Amino acid sequence: MMTTLLIIDCTTGEQIHRDRTPEEEVEYAAQMAEHEKRRQELPPIVFPQEKAELRKAKLSEARDKGKSLPARLEALLEIMD
Amino acid sequence: MILHAAPETRFRLIGSSELGANTTTVTFASIPGGYKALWLLMKTRCTAAGAANSNLAVNFNNDVTGYDNQYIYSNAATLISGENINLTYVFGGYSTQNGAVADKFFTSQMLIVGYDDVNSDHDKSSLLMGGGFVSEATLGGFFLFSTDVWRDSEATAITEIDLALADASDFLAGSEFMLYGLL
Numbered sequence: 001m002m003t004t005l006l007i008i009d010c011t012t013g014e015q016i017h018r019d020r021t022p023e024e025e026v027e028y029a030a031q032m033a034e035h036e037k038r039r040q041e042l043p044p045i046v047f048p049q050e051k052a053e054l055r056k057a058k059l060s061e062a063r064d065k066g067k068s069l070p071a072r073l074e075a076l077l078e079i080m081d
Numbered sequence: 082m083i084l085h086a087a088p089e090t091r092f093r094l095i096g097s098s099e100l101g102a103n104t105t106t107v108t109f110a111s112i113p114g115g116y117k118a119l120w121l122l123m124k125t126r127c128t129a130a131g132a133a134n135s136n137l138a139v140n141f142n143n144d145v146t147g148y149d150n151q152y153i154y155s156n157a158a159t160l161i162s163g164e165n166i167n168l169t170y171v172f173g174g175y176s177t178q179n180g181a182v183a184d185k186f187f188t189s190q191m192l193i194v195g196y197d198d199v200n201s202d203h204d205k206s207s208l209l210m211g212g213g214f215v216s217e218a219t220l221g222g223f224f225l226f227s228t229d230v231w232r233d234s235e236a237t238a239i240t241e242i243d244l245a246l247a248d249a250s251d252f253l254a255g256s257e258f259m260l261y262g263l264l
């Protein structure tokens with residue numbers, strides 16, 4: 001699928017809104033592959049929304065009276081970390 | 082007696098667009114130097130199918146390495162903070178996904194002080210504040226403060242800013258972007 005670009009030239013004021021050319025698309029795909037490779041080399045990134053979901057899950061575990069006390073404490077400690 | 086001097090022009094719009102069609106990447110290119118700071122305003126929604134938010138990825142001068150991020154985030158009563166080290170993009174806040182309640186957009190502003198300094202001892206950094214609702218129900222609201230540092234950029238002027246969605250979705254038509262220079 002073609003991806004579109006909006007290029008705003010802040011010096012001339014010119015705006016170009018167009019699809020990437022097939023050549024640019026190949027270049028873009030290569031850049032994205034490199035981007036993904038670098039991303040995988042880095043430690044896992046947890047962004048706020050995911051972190052909030054994890055926190056909710058751990059709180060739920062800590063409140064679960066069906067679980068052992070050490071397991072509930074462990075869940076609480078993970079939130080504090 | 083003059084009580085007030087004539088108002089000065091303290092902000093200059095140096096580039097803007099309200100998208101008329103869905104767009105993958107918005108680029109502010111050939112950013113001129115000479116302002117004290119850049120102020121980027123965004124109001125966005127994206128084509129991702131979910132009903133929450135997608136991460137908005139910002140890159141300076143096409144560099145995809147060495148961004149460190151510290152944030153405070155809230156959603157309804159949940160408040161958390163944290164940091165991410167050595168990212169591939171500046172965390173530009175969120176963009177409302179297309180499954181969210183219609184007409185909801187995420188609004189953000191980013192401040193970049195000393196963006197054109199090439200003789201300083203400080204890396205370029207940005208300060209972002211953003212927020213938005215994905216629904217009109219409880220848990221629909223999000224707010225975010227975030228700061229990012231671009232490593233080893235003390236001798237590099239920012240001349241290009243690229244905006245895209247980290248999940249490779251598109252910005253929806255109607256999204257708005259404005260870049261101001263502060264005098």
